[in-house]
Amino acid sequence: MLSTLALKYCHQILYDPKFSIRKEFKFKKLPIIVRMLIIQLMDPAERLQYKKGTLIGNTAMAINKISNIFNMNGLGIQFVAATPSLEFVNKLFSNDTFKTSWNKITLDGCVFNAEIVNFFLNMADGRKEVQIFNSDMPLDFKHENAFKFQTNDYDDARWVTLSDMLNIKGVENVTLDKTKLTSDEVRHFIDSWINCPDDMFLWMKIRAMEIVQLEGLFNELVVLEHDMNPFNIVYSTLAKSTSRAYKLLLIQHSLGAVGLSAWKPYDNAARSGNIQEKYKNVYEIMELLEKEKTLEKEFEETTDATKQREYRDQIQKLERKIHELGVVYRDGRATI
Structure with a gap:
C-alpha cells in the first residue's frame, strides 16, 4: 500500500514545473490504481490544468490528458435526442x-x-463505425458511403435496396433492422452472397417486411442444419468461391429476419469464445459433405463396375467419418 506522502511525491514529480526530473518520470508505467490515486490528490482545476476556452477545446484537452494516463483505442461520439448543427x-x-x-x-x-x-x-473509414438509431430516414435516402464503414448499423433501413446491399464489400458488420425488403429479395441476396467471389461482410442482420421463406435456396447446395429450435434455425454452407478467406457461411433464420455470418475455416471458437464441442468441427463436416456429394455424382455418372465399387467404398468411409463427428440425417438433410 502506498502512503499518501509517496503519492504526493509522485504528484510533485508530475505537476511541479520546478521539479528537475519531471520530464524523465514515466507516469504511464505506474500501476493504474496508483495513477488514479495521484489524480485524486489534485484539485479539479489542476486535473485538467484548466484554461478558459471553448467547450470543444477544453473537452479535447481533457481527452488528451486522460489518454496520457490510460490507453484509449478510439473515441466514440454519441449524439442523443438533440440533432447537432452543421456548424x-x-x-x-x-x-x-x-x-x-x-x-x-x-x-x-x-x-x-x-x-x-x-x-x-x-x-467513411473501413476501420470505424457509424450507427443511426431511433430516427426515421427518408425512403429516397442515398449515399455512396452508406456501407463503407467497419460497422454500419441502421435502425431504419427502409431506404436500403437490394442493389445497395449487393455493393457491400469487405466490411465487418451490417445491421438493417427495419426494411422494405421482400422475402424474394432477401433470398436473392443470400444466394448472391454465397456465390460472390469476394468477402462482403463478417456479420449481417436483415429484418424483412414479411416472413422470410428460404425454400428453394438450398436445392443445389450442400447444407448442414444445426438442431437448435424450430423458430430459430441455423444452416451452414460453404462459399462457392475458393478465393474467399471467410469460406464457412452461417445463415440464422427466424420468421421475419435472417442473420448471416462468414467465418474463416477454423476461427469459430476464436470469435465465439467457448462453444459446444459438436459445433467446433463444422468446417471439417462441410468439406466431408461436399466431397461425399462429388463422389455420389461421379458414382452415378460412371458405368464402370470397378470405379463404382471404388466410389462406394470411399462414400461409405466418408459416411462413417461424418457420423463420428455427430451428424445425423433428418428428412434427408445432414443435421448436427
Whole structure:
C-alpha cells in the first residue's frame, strides 16, 4: 500500500514545473490504481490544468490528458435526442483531437438531418463505425458511403435496396433492422452472397417486411442444419468461391429476419469464445459433405463396375467419418 506522502511525491514529480526530473518520470508505467490515486490528490482545476476556452477545446484537452494516463483505442461520439448543427460538427471535427481520435459516430433519437448524416458518411473509414438509431430516414435516402464503414448499423433501413446491399464489400458488420425488403429479395441476396467471389461482410442482420421463406435456396447446395429450435434455425454452407478467406457461411433464420455470418475455416471458437464441442468441427463436416456429394455424382455418372465399387467404398468411409463427428440425417438433410 502506498502512503499518501509517496503519492504526493509522485504528484510533485508530475505537476511541479520546478521539479528537475519531471520530464524523465514515466507516469504511464505506474500501476493504474496508483495513477488514479495521484489524480485524486489534485484539485479539479489542476486535473485538467484548466484554461478558459471553448467547450470543444477544453473537452479535447481533457481527452488528451486522460489518454496520457490510460490507453484509449478510439473515441466514440454519441449524439442523443438533440440533432447537432452543421456548424457545431464542423467545429468539432476541425479540432485535431476529435479528427484523429474518433472511431464511432452514433446518432440516437435525433431528428433526421441530411446535411449532418452526409457529413458523417463523407468521413467513411473501413476501420470505424457509424450507427443511426431511433430516427426515421427518408425512403429516397442515398449515399455512396452508406456501407463503407467497419460497422454500419441502421435502425431504419427502409431506404436500403437490394442493389445497395449487393455493393457491400469487405466490411465487418451490417445491421438493417427495419426494411422494405421482400422475402424474394432477401433470398436473392443470400444466394448472391454465397456465390460472390469476394468477402462482403463478417456479420449481417436483415429484418424483412414479411416472413422470410428460404425454400428453394438450398436445392443445389450442400447444407448442414444445426438442431437448435424450430423458430430459430441455423444452416451452414460453404462459399462457392475458393478465393474467399471467410469460406464457412452461417445463415440464422427466424420468421421475419435472417442473420448471416462468414467465418474463416477454423476461427469459430476464436470469435465465439467457448462453444459446444459438436459445433467446433463444422468446417471439417462441410468439406466431408461436399466431397461425399462429388463422389455420389461421379458414382452415378460412371458405368464402370470397378470405379463404382471404388466410389462406394470411399462414400461409405466418408459416411462413417461424418457420423463420428455427430451428424445425423433428418428428412434427408445432414443435421448436427
